Amino acid sequence: MTAPLLSVRNLTTEFHLPDGKIARALENVSFDVMPGQTVGLVGESGCGKTTTLMSVMRLLPASGRITSGRALLKGNDLMQLSERQMRAIRWRDMAIIFQGAMNALNPVMKVGDQIREGIELHNLMDREAAEKRVGELLEMVGIQRARRDQYPHQYSGGMRQRAMIAMALACSPSLLFADEPTTALDVMIQAQVLELLKQIQKELGLAIVMVTHDLGVVAEVCDTVVVMYGGKVAEYGSADFIYNQPQHPYTQRLLASFPGLNEPSDNLASIPGTPPRLTNLPTGCRFHPRCEVKVDACARVDPPILETSPAHYAACHLCKGKEAIFA
Amino acid sequence: MNGNWTLFKRNLSEFWKSFRRNKLGLLGGFLVLTAVLVAAFAPVLTPYSPKDIVRDENGRGLTFTPPSIHGPLGTDDAGHDVWSQLVFGARISLMVGFMAGFIAMFVGSLFGIMAGYFGGGIDNLLMRITDILLVIPDLPLMLILVATLRQMDLNISPLSVLIVVIGLLYWTSTARLIRSQVLTIKERQFVARARAIGAGHGHIIRKHILPQIMPLIVANTVLILSTAILVESGLAFLGLGDPTQPSWGTMLNFAFDRSAVTNGAWWFFLPPGLAIVWVTLGCVLLGNVLEEMLNPRLTAHHLEGDQNMVMIPAPEAK
Numbered sequence: 042m043t044a045p046l047l048s049v050r051n052l053t054t055e056f057h058l059p060d061g062k063i064a065r066a067l068e069n070v071s072f073d074v075m076p077g078q079t080v081g082l083v084g085e086s087g088c089g090k091t092t093t094l095m096s097v098m099r100l101l102p103a104s105g106r107i108t109s110g111r112a113l114l115k116g117n118d119l120m121q122l123s124e125r126q127m128r129a130i131r132w133r134d135m136a137i138i139f140q141g142a143m144n145a146l147n148p149v150m151k152v153g154d155q156i157r158e159g160i161e162l163h164n165l166m167d168r169e170a171a172e173k174r175v176g177e178l179l180e181m182v183g184i185q186r187a188r189r190d191q192y193p194h195q196y197s198g199g200m201r202q203r204a205m206i207a208m209a210l211a212c213s214p215s216l217l218f219a220d221e222p223t224t225a226l227d228v229m230i231q232a233q234v235l236e237l238l239k240q241i242q243k244e245l246g247l248a249i250v251m252v253t254h255d256l257g258v259v260a261e262v263c264d265t266v267v268v269m270y271g272g273k274v275a276e277y278g279s280a281d282f283i284y285n286q287p288q289h290p291y292t293q294r295l296l297a298s299f300p301g302l303n304e305p306s307d308n309l310a311s312i313p314g315t316p317p318r319l320t321n322l323p324t325g326c327r328f329h330p331r332c333e334v335k336v337d338a339c340a341r342v343d344p345p346i347l348e349t350s351p352a353h354y355a356a357c358h359l360c361k362g363k364e365a366i367f368a
Numbered sequence: 369m370n371g372n373w374t375l376f377k378r379n380l381s382e383f384w385k386s387f388r389r390n391k392l393g394l395l396g397g398f399l400v401l402t403a404v405l406v407a408a409f410a411p412v413l414t415p416y417s418p419k420d421i422v423r424d425e426n427g428r429g430l431t432f433t434p435p436s437i438h439g440p441l442g443t444d445d446a447g448h449d450v451w452s453q454l455v456f457g458a459r460i461s462l463m464v465g466f467m468a469g470f471i472a473m474f475v476g477s478l479f480g481i482m483a484g485y486f487g488g489g490i491d492n493l494l495m496r497i498t499d500i501l502l503v504i505p506d507l508p509l510m511l512i513l514v515a516t517l518r519q520m521d522l523n524i525s526p527l528s529v530l531i532v533v534i535g536l537l538y539w540t541s542t543a544r545l546i547r548s549q550v551l552t553i554k555e556r557q558f559v560a561r562a563r564a565i566g567a568g569h570g571h572i573i574r575k576h577i578l579p580q581i582m583p584l585i586v587a588n589t590v591l592i593l594s595t596a597i598l599v600e601s602g603l604a605f606l607g608l609g610d611p612t613q614p615s616w617g618t619m620l621n622f623a624f625d626r627s628a629v630t631n632g633a634w635w636f637f638l639p640p641g642l643a644i645v646w647v648t649l650g651c652v653l654l655g656n657v658l659e660e661m662l663n664p665r666l667t668a669h670h671l672e673g674d675q676n677m678v679m680i681p682a683p684e685a686k
Binding site: 128 | 487488556557558560561562563564565566567568571575576579580
């Protein structure tokens with residue numbers, strides 16, 4: 042069995058709020074990313090998907106602290122590296138496509154220069170070669186080379202997103218984080234961007250971790266899915282398995298609230314209530330206040346993560362299996 | 369390099385095209401430019417040296433004479449030509465104003481960027497310094513500073529003292545303005561992206577923060593210039609200028625000291641006053657217009673230009 046490219050182990054991240062409270066945004070998050078594989082991080086807003094990516098890249102805002110856990114990239118623990126070593130790894134080994142490309146591009150810098158920026162910072166090649174690479178990258182994502190000298194406001198929304206992808210590929214990383222790459226784009230452009238990501242993954246063999254709300258996207262592109270709720274992993278396993286035999290009640294409800302094309306109904310199913318406030322987490326299972334099948338233990342004991350079948354994990358008192366140890 | 373140059377020329381001509389449309393900006397630019405040209409070509413434009421005594425055909429010195437063929441703006445109490453003093457005074461006023469303005473701009477930008485970007489303790493320290501300078505009344509403080517520095521025998525010219533004092537006191541508003549702008553920019557996502565590509569603080573400030581606040585800095589510099597020129601005139605009027613190198617403020621000081629007003633010698637005190645208005649008004653008009661214009665986000669749209677530049681990737685054959 043091949044070694045994972047990225048292993049996240051028991052990652053716990055806290056935010057220190059101005060009023061002195063501590064928000065526990067991530068707790069014991071563990072998952073693996075295999076080379077060339079696509080992992081989907083799904084869940085409602087505010088359940089820690091983006092925080093997971095930012096913690097792994099160590100780009101949390103000043104109020105964020107990673108209190109424990111490891112993130113091994115090719116065997117190196119990113120949490121132990123100095124800021125300088127971390128800077129050398131960012132973009133070179135792992136790149137990120139931010140949520141909303143319009144904001145992630147500097148409005149007063151030419152798009153081509155922004156793509157070249159990463160290549161230059163890592164001293165990968167001389168200026169002439171870097172220029173050539175910028176042209177190739179732009180063409181790879183379907184933007185004409187002549188657009189190199191334009192500014193982001195001269196690009197349409199879909200083009201900006203594709204420029205962001207080109208930028209992320211500039212240093213040929215082996216791991217690509219995509220934070221909701223298709224939100225804020227219309228359906229046609231969404232399909233193009235996903236198609237592009239799939240195609241690039243096939244050509245370059247990179248691993249992608251994709252954060253999304255869109256379960257349709259997950260079904261289309263992901264090999265493995267991590268379902269998160271309230272900063273914890275609720276369920277983790279292969280996409281096929283999670284779609285066909287979801288174990289955790291949250292996953293079941295999440296899938297049920299996604300309208301199917303084959304059986305259209307008048308009412309959209311939803312999960313009553315809202316995700317927990319991170320400063321005021323419920324006791325026991327974080328999902329129990331919204332869960333329809335809860336038992337007595339749910340309000341008291343936080344369920345451990347169980348291996349319900351080989352390589353499939355769920356954190357629920359109703360599931361059977363032996364306790365999984367991620368070490 | 370050649371490509372950059374043509375690009376620069378193109379940007380410049382585009383800049384000029386939109387600048388030309390703005391009447392107030394043109395007026396401001398004209399006012400500032402004429403003052404600078406007059407200062408630069410002072411010897412060519414003056415019939416006398418400012419220290420010459422103007423005499424009539426009989427060799428008598430002309431004191432307090434109104435404008436005549438001997439001098440377009442008449443003479444002062446000692447028989448010096450007012451026009452020549454005014455033209456050479458432009459050199460002093462503009463030099464002190466520009467240099468003090470640039471010092472203020474530099475210090476203000478540095479404080480503003482450091483405080484805004486690094487935040488926390490640095491921000492607190494720098495902003496408290498700014499607050500202290502803001503609440504001390506400027507004029508008395510400057511009078512005291514200039515007077516003490518002169519006494520200290522530091523072997524620096526009186527004009528340099530003026531430049532340094534004005535420059536080191538007038539950066540506070542700039543620092544606050546730039547800090548607030550940096551605060552909003554550093555929270556923007558492209559700064560997070562810059563960190564994600566492995567950029568350090570120096571790179572982020574140079575490549576991402578500075579270009580964003582450059583329009584603000586340029587426009588603010590022009591506005592600060594007008595303040596610096598006004599303040600210099602004020603200090604010189606109060607007698608803190610260099611009497612051997614008279615600026616417009618010094619001329620006003622002389623005029624009042626030597627009872628030009630009671631003698632009705634309007635040609636002695638009106639021209640320097642109007643010259644000060646001329647330059648400061650020019651700076652303010654120019655500064656306001658530059659601030660509006662140097663904002664790239666207001667200039668073009670993505671649908672402009674060649675339609676065929678959009679390429680849609682063909683869906684992969686299944």
